Amino acid sequence: MMKKTIQHYILGNLLFTEDESALQDGDSFLDSGIIDSTGVLEIILFIEETFGIKVNDDEMIPANLDSVDNLAAFINRKQAIAA
Amino acid sequence: MSRLLQDTLLATASRYPDHCALIAGDVRMSYSEALHYACRLAHALRAHGVGRGDRVAIFMDNTWQCALAIYGVLLADAVFVTINAQTKTDKLVFILRDADARVLLSEAHFIRVFGPVAEQLPMLRILCSAESSALPAGIENLNDTLINMPSTPPPQRAITLDLAALIYTSGTTGEPKGVMHSHQSLLFVLDSINEYLGFSTDDRLFSALPLNFGYGLFQWLSAVHAGATLVLERSFTYPAQVFKRMHDEAVTSFASVPTVFALMLAQDAKQALCFPSVRRITNAAAALPAEFIPGIRRLFPQASLYKMYGQTECIRSAYLNPGLADTKPESVGCAIPGTELLLLNENGQPVARGEVGNLYVRGPHVMRGYWKQPEKTAEMLIPGPLPGEFILKSGDLFRQDAEGDFYFVARSDEIIKSRGEKVSPAEVENAIYSLAAVQDAVVIGIPDPLLGEAVCAFVATRQGEELSVQQIKRICSERLENYMVPKHILLLPELPRTVNGKLSRKLIMEQCAALLAELN
Numbered sequence: 049m050m051k052k053t054i055q056h057y058i059l060g061n062l063l064f065t066e067d068e069s070a071l072q073d074g075d076s077f078l079d080s081g082i083i084d085s086t087g088v089l090e091i092i093l094f095i096e097e098t099f100g101i102k103v104n105d106d107e108m109i110p111a112n113l114d115s116v117d118n119l120a121a122f123i124n125r126k127q128a129i130a131a
Numbered sequence: 132m133s134r135l136l137q138d139t140l141l142a143t144a145s146r147y148p149d150h151c152a153l154i155a156g157d158v159r160m161s162y163s164e165a166l167h168y169a170c171r172l173a174h175a176l177r178a179h180g181v182g183r184g185d186r187v188a189i190f191m192d193n194t195w196q197c198a199l200a201i202y203g204v205l206l207a208d209a210v211f212v213t214i215n216a217q218t219k220t221d222k223l224v225f226i227l228r229d230a231d232a233r234v235l236l237s238e239a240h241f242i243r244v245f246g247p248v249a250e251q252l253p254m255l256r257i258l259c260s261a262e263s264s265a266l267p268a269g270i271e272n273l274n275d276t277l278i279n280m281p282s283t284p285p286p287q288r289a290i291t292l293d294l295a296a297l298i299y300t301s302g303t304t305g306e307p308k309g310v311m312h313s314h315q316s317l318l319f320v321l322d323s324i325n326e327y328l329g330f331s332t333d334d335r336l337f338s339a340l341p342l343n344f345g346y347g348l349f350q351w352l353s354a355v356h357a358g359a360t361l362v363l364e365r366s367f368t369y370p371a372q373v374f375k376r377m378h379d380e381a382v383t384s385f386a387s388v389p390t391v392f393a394l395m396l397a398q399d400a401k402q403a404l405c406f407p408s409v410r411r412i413t414n415a416a417a418a419l420p421a422e423f424i425p426g427i428r429r430l431f432p433q434a435s436l437y438k439m440y441g442q443t444e445c446i447r448s449a450y451l452n453p454g455l456a457d458t459k460p461e462s463v464g465c466a467i468p469g470t471e472l473l474l475l476n477e478n479g480q481p482v483a484r485g486e487v488g489n490l491y492v493r494g495p496h497v498m499r500g501y502w503k504q505p506e507k508t509a510e511m512l513i514p515g516p517l518p519g520e521f522i523l524k525s526g527d528l529f530r531q532d533a534e535g536d537f538y539f540v541a542r543s544d545e546i547i548k549s550r551g552e553k554v555s556p557a558e559v560e561n562a563i564y565s566l567a568a569v570q571d572a573v574v575i576g577i578p579d580p581l582l583g584e585a586v587c588a589f590v591a592t593r594q595g596e597e598l599s600v601q602q603i604k605r606i607c608s609e610r611l612e613n614y615m616v617p618k619h620i621l622l623l624p625e626l627p628r629t630v631n632g633k634l635s636r637k638l639i640m641e642q643c644a645a646l647l648a649e650l651n
Contacts, residue, residue, distance in 0.1 A: 050193045063605075065605055078365060078366070079240035080243075081216065081613070084368055084613050086550075087368070088368050088583070103399060104402075105321070105370070106371045108369050110369050110372065
């Protein structure tokens with residue numbers, strides 16, 4: 049469910065499409081040229097608002113943010129700590 | 132004495148073979164390793180039919196392969212054509228065709244973009260750096276090709292007047308133009324830049340600027356020329372990773388553009404940043420707002436700040452003596468060593484000191500012209516004082532103060548500068564017009580605190596047709612590099628025209644002033 053939400057956000061706001069085949073959960077945003085330095089700030093704003101977490105500056109690394117899978121795992125970890 | 136650009140690598144590798152040349156991702160390479168790889172690539176290119184003066188396109192991210200490919204192409208006596216990693220298929224085909232490239236060097240994760248190229252350009256050989264050897268038909272694995280190649284330089288026939296690079300840049304007409312630089316022009320500007328920046332072997336230059344444009348390319352060329360180390364990042368996308376790398380590698384020189392300084396200052400406001408190892412910071416590609424300077428001083432307490440100005444057609448034109456950064460924060464300083472800047476009026480006569488004039492650049496760093504575009508070349512290169520000499524029309528208006536330092540006043544064309552990248556309004560408009568429902572489209576740049584200028588599109592739909600902002604953004608992101616995709620799109624019932632029936636940027640700006648004010 050969380051992955052779908054993230055995937056739809058990225059498709060709609062960074063790829064401007066509804067075609068789900070355009071983005072696989074494991075696709076690196078960097079490799080596929082989906083985001084740049086302003087795009088990553090949009091994604092952070094989105095996950096902070098949608099999933100009620102706070103992304104620290106030192107967490108802005110590819111391991112946390114560079115694919116739908118990475119984002120979902122990162123959000124889960126953050127929510128588990130907060131809970 | 133270097134006559135060819137690659138001589139700088141040969142000289143440095145011979146003097147400092149074990150010194151670290153390049154750090155990129157997990158890879159650290161010495162100068163001798165860098166040279167050996169570049170030589171193997173040069174032999175591979177020769178084996179693929181590349182000869183003196185042939186164009187080899189490099190469509191890669193900011194990777195070590197990309198950095199070394201530049202020298203590999205040169206060592207093959209060929210001309211390198213670096214292409215922005217965000218380029219989409221249609222534009223890639225345009226550039227490959229325009230440059231008449233013989234070989235395309237790329238990386239596996241770009242297959243989606245360059246895959247369709249193979250069918251459209253059957254004469255082009257494609258070599259792709261890939262981990263696995265399973266690649267689609269017609270695409271060769273570069274890594275496999277290099278294995279048995281000799282690591283000594285192949286014999287070279289190029290002379291200093293030959294072309295070394297074609298650097299594609301956005302033009303006012305919407306189609307990119309290849310800026311021709313010879314070995315001579317690039318070596319000259321490299322010497323000049325390294326002279327005023329004073330790089331030495333213990334410098335560690337940091338760059339996340341793309342290698343495909345002059346400012347990013349010259350971080351690497353400068354490092355090689357000085358025998359310094361380049362710490363190369365793919366992009367500024369993940370700031371925490373970038374900052375960690377800068378700290379871990381104790382970088383001494385930081386090259387950036389205003390948008391990145393703005394991002395850093397925004398981060399610093401939340402969580403203090405400080406880079407005490409940095410001795411030198413440079414700004415180019417767009418004017419650095421004076422109000423950034425105190426914050427930049429805090430971030431880089433030990434650094435001299437160099438404000439610079441240039442364009443692809445001559446790489447670099449001016450720099451401000453760092454001692455004046457605080458007293459003349461609006462100035463870009465004076466001509467780089469060995470060159471001259473002229474301010475001329477519409478009749479080609481010098482303007483009086485203090486008056487606004489068109490800036491012209493004189494020196495051996497001026498391009499040879501635009502590839503296969505004699506008319507456009509004649510607009511930009513005009514006869515200079517000596518027979519056979521040409522000076523470059525910058526397209527920018529400047530004035531000079533009493534001490535001779537230069538101040539940017541305005542551009543004389545409609546090119547937008549967003550994130551330090553040149554955006555051609557016509558190129559964006561062409562992408563929007565490809566939607567059948569579009570009646571009129573006009574693209575302008577509007578002031579933006581982070582981007583410098585934000586790309587803003589005004590679009591009117593044909594009667595009875597429907598069109599959404601989403602559709603327009605999508606077509607733009609499918610066809611254009613990310614930085615060209617409009618940040619703002621305003622759908623209007625119709626766009627204002629002049630009495631002659633022409634679309635007018637000026638009228639749109641005036642009539643939409645209220646709408647534009649709301650955007651920020």
